[in-house]
Amino acid sequence: MILIVDDRPENILPLKKILELHDFAVDTAESGEEALKKILKSAYSVIILDVQMPEMDGFEVANAISGFSKARDTSIIFLSAVNTEKKFITRGYTTGGIDYLTKPVDPDILALKVKTLHRLYMQQQELRSAQESLRREIDIRRQAQEQLAGQVQELQVILASLPEMAFTVTPDGRLEYVNEHWFRYAVDSTHLPVTHGDDNLRTDLDKALACGTEFTREVRLRDLSTGEYRYHLLRLLPIRQQQLVSRWIGTFTDIHPQKQAAELLEQEVALRTRELRLNNAELERTNHELQQFTWVVSHDLKEPLRKIQILNDHIREKFLKDNNEAVSYLERAIRSSARMARLIDDLLAYSQLSAPEVFKRTDLNALLAELLLDFDERIRQLGAVVTVDHIPALDTIPGRIRQVFQNLISNALKFVRPNVPPVIRISAERIATKAIDGEPDANGSFCRITVRDNGIGFDEKFLDRIFILFQRLHSQTSYEGTGIGLAIAKKNMDKHQGLISAQSRPGEGATFLLVLPLTQTPPTHPN
Structure with missing residues (x-):
């Protein structure tokens, strides 16, 4: 917005019309006091200020404006029809004016100057906005860095308290931190622990770092004090910030006792499996022999039963026709032998059910x-x-x-x-x-x-x-x-x-x- 300050309305009107024709928003003031009040409330890109005004002239208004932070980027153009001498022009520049024009003013020249100063004002505002945004970004980054440093310190305290090997790795694969348990298996904090010749740890780590995903595997580490290789479970987790890996956290957990127990269990299972196979084979052989035995015994039992039944029938027919009591006992014996025969047949059928x-x-x-x-x-x-x-x-x-x-x-x-x-x-x-x-x-x-x-x-x-x-x-x-x-x-x-x-x-x-x-x-x- 443009502010025109003049104590005579007839001077304000033509200037306002000229600037409005060039699409400027224009505000006016008819005294220095009114101008100062408006400057306190609104921001102006250019102030066109008349030098000769009663009570408070243009120079005094310019001096007062220079103390306003709200108007620090505002350009002042002095206008004067009387004070055209060099000393007045010099005073205009020293009090903060950007330009000093004498009346009558060329409208086109005035419009060009206002356009230039307005553009300069807008550029300064954009620059200040960018500077403020940059300052806020710097503050945010500084706070984030301080917070991150605090988190790293807290993480290192936690890792130091773990009863297992713990370490952190930078995104490019360099060791960043190791706890005290590390030195039982590694010569220093810049080298990985010494592994068994069959465990290619470095290659596996490089693949995990390249993929950016969680990594877990078993590895054998050599105890530097005893020379013994012990099984450890390596777990490597990526820590991300804004979708990017900021560091890796890793642990080596000693699983040697569990591994030995598992191997012993596998051996025991293999031994028991072999014993079970042998027992199954023996059971199948015994079952087969039992089936044969059942068949033989059943056959041998049925043969005398058949003879008993035949002989009982002969005795009943030839010798006991007239002895009803003896016939009754004999028939009961015949029925019992018949039940025995059925029982043998059923037992034989039941024993054969296991055959494939x-x-x-x-x-x-x-x-x-x-x-x-x-x-x-x-x-x-x-x-x-x-x-x-x-x-x-x-x-x-x-x-x-x-x-x-x-x-x-x-x-x-x-x-x-x-x-x-x-x-x-x-x-x-x-x-x-x-x-x-x-x-x-x-x-x-x-x-x-x-x-x-x-x-x-x-x-x-x-x-x-x-x-x-x-x-x-x-x-x-x-x-x-x-x-x-x-x-x-x-x-x-x-x-x-x-x-x-x-x-x-x-x-x-x-x-x-x-x-x-x-x-x-x-x-x-x-x-």
Whole structure:
């Protein structure tokens, strides 16, 4: 803004019009006192000041302005129509004027001078603004440097108190600080610790510094006092300021005891693994011998039982026809020998379940149709109704899965209610998970097969017992059996990586639930 100071309005008006034509903002004052008040409130780039004014002339106003910090960059142009002598011009310059013009003034010359001085004023303001900004930046940097120096000092105190080797590295890879533990493995503070010949520490450090990322590795350092190489864990962390790495902080942690313990543990594990392999081989050999022994013993036990049964039959037919009491005792002996034969057969079947066999894709509907032919006479005698819904094809060991259904159907035809024809239904659905209560899923990987009957049922508090070898819930006189059938079914289901369970209430029948994978995955064994 331009300020025109003159005690005569008729002199102010033409000057104001000239400057406004050149796009200057113009303010006016009609006395020295008014001008000083305005200068205290506003900043002016140029003041056009009349020399002859009553009460306070232009020179006195200029002297007063020179004491104002707000106007230190303001240029003063004196105007005079009377005081044109050299002494007045000289006084104008000595009181702070930039120029001294006499009236009449050439408008174009005045406009050019004002433009030049206004531009100079604006440049000075920009310079002062830049200087102030630079000063603030210097202050901020100085404060940051002081803060950083304090943090470095605090960091060094912390590193010095650590019970392990600690150090800092400059961005260009030079060691900046090391604590006292450093000198146990390094000759001085400018060299890295002495490492084992196989541990190329310098190369690894250079790669880490180049990448600017955290670095961790094990390294063997030589204890300068004993010459022993000890395992240490090196960890190097970058410290960043404004996205740039300002320094690195590193530590060497002694892990020698842990490393030795780990090596001993590995040796112990390797030893135990070898022992386990030997034991497994011995167990397999023993198991094979046991199977052979079971087969031989079973065969040898069955042979005299057959002879006992035959001889008892001959005695009953030839010598005891008229002795009812003797016949009763003999029949009891025959029944006992028959149970013994069934028990031997079941034990033989159970012992053979551990033998490895191959899984095959099996049509369970065809398998069940064939199996039901074996029960055809029993079904006809009881007037039983057996329904088999569609079951998807599964990977099974056909002989083993046949045993499962054979035992379940046999039980359903055995444990029947008096005068109630058995009703047996076998159904299946695909489920999502290997769980007895898995959610149905048309694309599931498992199949849940349900075998439901309307027999005598049982109390579910005995559920855990029915799949255990030789466990029976009913007396031998009430229902025949050896108590092995469901144990065989359970072991066969385990061999198929499946599940078996049951739901029942006394007098309301029983429901056996089988869960099998559609596709068998061969089990993995450790080498």
